[in-house]
Amino acid sequence: MKKSTKPLKTRDEREGSPWTGLGAVLTKEMADHLTGARMLILDALVVLTAVGTIYTALQNIRPGANNEFLYLRLFTTAQEPLPAFVFFLAILVPLIAIALSFDSINGEFNRRTLSRILAQPVYRDALLMGKFLGGLMTLTMVFSAIWLLIFGIGILRLGVPPTAEETGRALWFLLGTIFYGGIWMALAMLFSTVFRSSATAALASIAVWAFFIFFWNIVVGLVTPLLAPDQITNLEQLVAASQSQMVLTRISPLTLYADIATIMLQPTERFLGFVLPVQLDRAIEAPLPLAQSVLVI
């Protein structure tokens, strides 16, 4: 450890790197996740839904007929009675993130390990960050494996290799999925520091999840008319109203994720939400290149 020679000026100025010990926490968390029974169950769940939906999607996809973005359609094609894999992801990713971290802090408190850890030369921030990154990296590993699995099945069954564009889009979507998981993980960790009981923290996280899945759109539907003027008389007001509605819907991580999925996986979709006829004119018929899809988000 470096020793700082200059005197500490204020009380708030803390010595040393704020991330001292981060690596140790991160390694331990990942090891815990990857060897734990909890992870095994979650893994099994994701692999099952992945394989199930991909195989039904394959039955629906005829190579040759319309072979644009075949691999992306593995994610998005649904066939009765099974929804598409993206739909499952939108629901399952939050649950996995919550399951990994709802007891990350209060669990240590209740096991009496927290005070022992905080007596070591680490800051609380480093402990929290280490736990968060450990969870996030676990998610990354799991979903990277799932993506590889999907592409593997694709290569075997479709008989054509994925294009560079498809691979790129799938990778961006992987990033988006991990980001989406990160939001839920951060939320679950927050609850885990607020509530002493792990069960309460888990319930609170699930409640938020259920709220966004079932009720958020209803709330938005109720709130937007209140924000908008009574009578929409000109175009500007119309644009403003629809934009405020879009912002509101997008507060929900679920909508945000759906948008990411739409843009990355369905290149023919160009606009999110309300589209003005003027803008539509400028729209080009060809699918958007990858770089522009990223920009739309």
Next chain:
Amino acid sequence: MSDLVLEAKGLTKQYGDFVAVDHLDLSIRRGEVFGLLGPNGAGKTTTILMLLGLTEPTGGEVSVLGFDPARQPLSVKKRVGYMPDQVGFYDDLTARENLIYIAKLNGIPRDQIKRRVEEAIERVRLSHVIDQRTATFSRGMRQRLGLADVLIKNPQLIIMDEPTQGLDPELAHEFLDLIHSLKTEGTTILLSSHLLHQVQAICDRVGLFSQGRMVLQGTVSELARKVLGGAYRIQLQAEGPAAKLRKALEGLRDVNAVEMNNGAIQIEAQKDVRADAAEAVIQAGGRLQGLSVEAQSLDDIYTRYFEEVRNEKVN
């Protein structure tokens, strides 16, 4: 470096209106074992948390090994071993794995970790279970592993909060022996306890705590002299003329009081006057049947002190 390992001046902690620690002055010298003693809720744990920078003092100053725990917590925590009042481990990991994690958090170089972990576990005599999951450990084993966990960083100061809490008397003494062996190696130790009699034997100096205030501080015999007047209590069994015996004993130097109950005589004295008392009994024509000195009891000191405080208030 100065001889003072720890120094606190006017250390105060308030929770809202409630004063948990009230202007505490404390200094601990290198190599001594200091006992922070007092009943539950007296403010011992709060004091310890402030010494480690785990909670911010409301007022006052602390210096631990020359560092300010509030501003330089990493330097303090690197050098000070802290054993909380309730030690928990990751039950699905082995003793070794638990300690490796702590070693890593302390930035101990990779090539030294294995050796340091094994040494620490050896010190607390748990080598035979080093690769067992801590879920299988008994209360006493956990406490010892907690000590190993502290030893792994080769601390210059060890702070233990209620180290014997929840241990049966035999295990408690075994554990105190372990602490004593650390002391003989020159480690400075601060421990807290509400079981005064249990820890008094291993403490060089003690501070008696009550309602956030340190009311008495010093060696056990200093406190005994101050509070009990007589620091020694001597028990005699003798036969003979009662009046004559009493007179002879009361006439001895350093004797404060003599209490007689048939053949059982109790003497309170400032020194260990056993030899003089035995002689006096024989010269007074009595027959000595038994003689023993009772260790000064901190519990007595504590109780007596508060009786006096109460009496003063009443008067």
